Amino acid sequence: MTPETHAAEMHPQRWGDPAAATVLPDSALGLVDLAFGLQERPAVTGATPPPVGLDDGLLDGLRAVVGPDHVLVDDATRAVRTRGKSTPDLLRARAGDLGDAPDAVVRPDGHGEVAAVLAWAAEHRVAVVPFGGGTCVTGGLVARRDGFAGVVSLDLVRMKRLLAVDDVSMTATLQPGLRGPEAEALLAAHGLTLGHHPQSFEHASIGGFAATRSSGQSSAGYGRFDAMVVGLTAATPTGSLDLGSSPANAAGPDLRQLLLGSEGAFGVITSVTVRVRRAPAAATYEGWRWPSFDSGADAMRALAQSGLLPTVLRLSDENETAINLADPSSIGGTDDPGCLMITGYEGTAEQVDARRAAVTTVLERLGGTPLGAGPGERWVHGRYGAPYLRDALLDHGVLVETLETATFWSDRSRLHADVRAALQASLGDGALVLCHVSHVYETGCSLYFTVAARQGDDPLAQWQAAKAAASDAIVAAGATITHHHAVGTDHKPWLAHEIGEVGVRLLRAVKAELDPVGVLNPGVLIP
């Protein structure tokens, strides 16, 4: 895949591959009309980014580092490196606002070139936004401009190599620009898999997974991305890091964990060494019906606490179950669909059979009703599709967005109720507020909310108010402001509630040490 293909793939006003866009059938449009009232909201066409604010002489320094072909200033390239893919990002772009476009897109190849770009940026006080898949949904690709000569997007699109495979230790070293499917294809040639499948999998990058501490839909089986990382290298404006002497150790604090989640503000991750697994020979996904969200969540907890997790484990609340199941027969044919759980098993045929049998015994004992493979297969088929549906709904005047959090099991029910109430109160009775659990731990779980509401005159402000209300509810409940979407700029106002003033000072101290001029993703992550 060439760099150019990638650039075309991400449109500033929409998700992903234009060829994969969802077209709502008439029946769906009818439902949308019934729920929210159809209103066409075509995006502004021909929107262009502002003029390049860095002069050519300055950019020549960059060209000397990466070659003239890899410093791009054309409008099309800059447009598709503007912001990320949150609904606010799309709403701004749809309104014709590409004001956050970088002045240039620079494409270094390798750790040395990344380091040289950072040195150039520090010397000339140019802000640098590391760019992998561009799928950020928390404003992490919007750099603060004031105080800087300009902004460049540091595009990792040329760093797509599988640098090493160790199939004894079961590790692989990957460059950060590899997107999910590219990394999996390279690993598959060795019979291996990473097993990291967030909803953004088709477009998001290895570097992004590391920098945001991503968690995938198969986290119950494969773990969070940060738990897969055994080593990493990073370039900073003041030197390089090469960490990962061993799977685990006691050689002081685990500094790998300081780069994981650093969102491009401390350095650019130039390679990660990850734990890999044998590519699964077998996979099966099923549905279960639970009488309530509580009973299903209690079953998830029982599985997590007995060390008996499937590879995929998800549970929709009553609202999400009702909305997502067009065909009630798929969940037992009753008027009350209850709550849909998806269980998935991947591994050798023997592993799949054994784990499935053990999990099935527990779930039946706890009151679950097996629904067979149908719901599981439908979930697998649509697992990356929601952002395309969002585009189609935005086109028809529906405001759609998601947010997520995590807490301990004993606080799950309260957090679910409080966030749902906050969103409903802010968006009004006509809004839909859906939730599911998609990541579980022995001690707690994530909660992932989706909202849909009729767009008002100012949908951006409409969402921002709802998001603030939900975030306030999250911090009031003592939960995390983000389980796997990262902080970016959107969550920054709430971060200090979570990590405290001393925590904020720690982030600032690390930033000042590695990036004293402050050129790396200024304004992102650190309050």
Add this chain to the structure above:
Amino acid sequence: MTPETHAAEMHPQRWGDPAAATVLPDSALGLVDLAFGLQERPAVTGATPPPVGLDDGLLDGLRAVVGPDHVLVDDATRAVRTRGKSTPDLLRARAGDLGDAPDAVVRPDGHGEVAAVLAWAAEHRVAVVPFGGGTCVTGGLVARRDGFAGVVSLDLVRMKRLLAVDDVSMTATLQPGLRGPEAEALLAAHGLTLGHHPQSFEHASIGGFAATRSSGQSSAGYGRFDAMVVGLTAATPTGSLDLGSSPANAAGPDLRQLLLGSEGAFGVITSVTVRVRRAPAAATYEGWRWPSFDSGADAMRALAQSGLLPTVLRLSDENETAINLADPSSIGGTDDPGCLMITGYEGTAEQVDARRAAVTTVLERLGGTPLGAGPGERWVHGRYGAPYLRDALLDHGVLVETLETATFWSDRSRLHADVRAALQASLGDGALVLCHVSHVYETGCSLYFTVAARQGDDPLAQWQAAKAAASDAIVAAGATITHHHAVGTDHKPWLAHEIGEVGVRLLRAVKAELDPVGVLNPGVLIP
């Protein structure tokens, strides 16, 4: 247990409880004589610490914080807070050198008093050595004195409460002064366990486990201590930290991991919230014979990589197996004892049976020979005993010490050979160099070495040379300088090889932010 009992329990010249001291039977003495030549090395008796170097007026400030009863300056109390329990520590104390004794021992109760002690220390430039169980074996309890008015030992002996139990989320919040058995007893009253059993379990503390990223003998089943921690509070000279909003999240870097392993240099951990498990109803331990260390280690790898670990999994190399098995019949009665593996299973009876059956199938397929419960029971019985044996051997002129490292599976064999060769070359052909694997991961394992050699005229220098040779071999192999003993002062010269200059700068930056005067454990951890 009163604070006084603890103080009596730890003797500066020996391990643990004097009542539990090992007396070598004549048969063992005969073996020692045969191997090394018996030489009596009685410790200097009546050794006393140097005079208190902090004046009474200064100490009154401390007395105002914690009360006069909890600022102790008597020789006996100061003597048992001098250094830790490495062989060099014991050799110095046995030679009558208590020169590193603190000027005073202060015993705060609660986070607020700890914070106040740190503020006092920063104001008066007094070095503070946080003290839990005093079992450190890497020089982590010896503070640099130059530039400071004096040194106080901040003894956490009064902070022994179970602050909270959440048996839905399966978490417990513990104060740092709780020793292993005390924490387990408090949890057992709730039917819970932490499952953390390092060799130092009987004396080491919860705070120490966290501050050093300890790993226990049951790490295959319960995980490393840092993996159990979901939250913590810490007092620093410049403010307090309260981290742990959720089991896992993406709210920036995981700052918990910056305090875990900070060895008292960044702050004093005043509570930890840990993941707990149901106390096991059943437990069984067994032995297996492997024809070689390689074949046994490959079997451990197979278990780890198939997600099929017992609770305890250990493997001794040929040397360690031969030495530790006084009765060859216990390992099959052959002249070639091969390599002894211990497998242990803890949980419900059902879990133990199922896991044992699955593991047994794998181990038999891979060429292991089951030895039944005998070796397992003997291992359980002696699991905390080795440091007492060391005392007895030191008494008879044998130099005994351990060191440990970890690496990826593909480097295990080379690391084992290189470190063994370095130790043997330094200590001479007459020395015994034993090794076992006691902690495994999907991607690698630890290696734990024990050496025994005839003490020369200067056993301290003799060991330091061997330790340096082994450490050089470890960093040359790209492995970690410490898997679970921590950095202290002993490993500091090698830390920069492992984390690089930028890594060292990060530690310094964090230290400067939290402890700008540098009173916390000066000279420990940070190069």
